[in-house]
Amino acid sequence: MSEQLNENNTNDQTKHKLLWTVDEAAAQLSVHPKTVSRLVNQGEITQIRVGRCSRIESKSVCAYIKRQRTYNDSCVELVPSDTGESICNSISETASTTCPTSRQRDAKLDALLKPVTSK
Numbered sequence: 001m002s003e004q005l006n007e008n009n010t011n012d013q014t015k016h017k018l019l020w021t022v023d024e025a026a027a028q029l030s031v032h033p034k035t036v037s038r039l040v041n042q043g044e045i046t047q048i049r050v051g052r053c054s055r056i057e058s059k060s061v062c063a064y065i066k067r068q069r070t071y072n073d074s075c076v077e078l079v080p081s082d083t084g085e086s087i088c089n090s091i092s093e094t095a096s097t098t099c100p101t102s103r104q105r106d107a108k109l110d111a112l113l114k115p116v117t118s119k
Contacts, residue, residue: 019048019055028061039064 017024025045026033036056039045044067046060 018058019050020058020061021053021055025056025061028058029065 020028022033022036022040026036029036036045040047040056045056045064047054047056049055
């Protein structure tokens with residue numbers, strides 16, 4: 001029980017720190033430290049040097065999460081429900097794997113806005 005309390009205290013202290021080690025950043029993102037190192041090498045998360053130590057700014061991790069959320073939100077496409085409900089409850093297979101281009105999105109909107117003609 002005391003180990004769990006000690007772990008929670010450590011987690012709370014890490015959340016409020018200005019600079020994190022790679023291991024602390026990995027723990028916050030629930031990923032392996034190598035993943036954090038890869039993100040640093042790709043320039044997705046910035047790393048600063050303090051003396052001989054490398055640290056990751058907590059704000060940089062928060063900015064990365066915000067960018068990922070924005071990217072993910074733009075890639076999701078809702079598909080109308082087959083049961084006629086007003087809330088969309090399914091996602092098309094192609095929409096979950098690829099993002100539509102602006103031209104494709106405009107074509108879909110134009111098709112929806114075309115007046116329906118009966119034959």
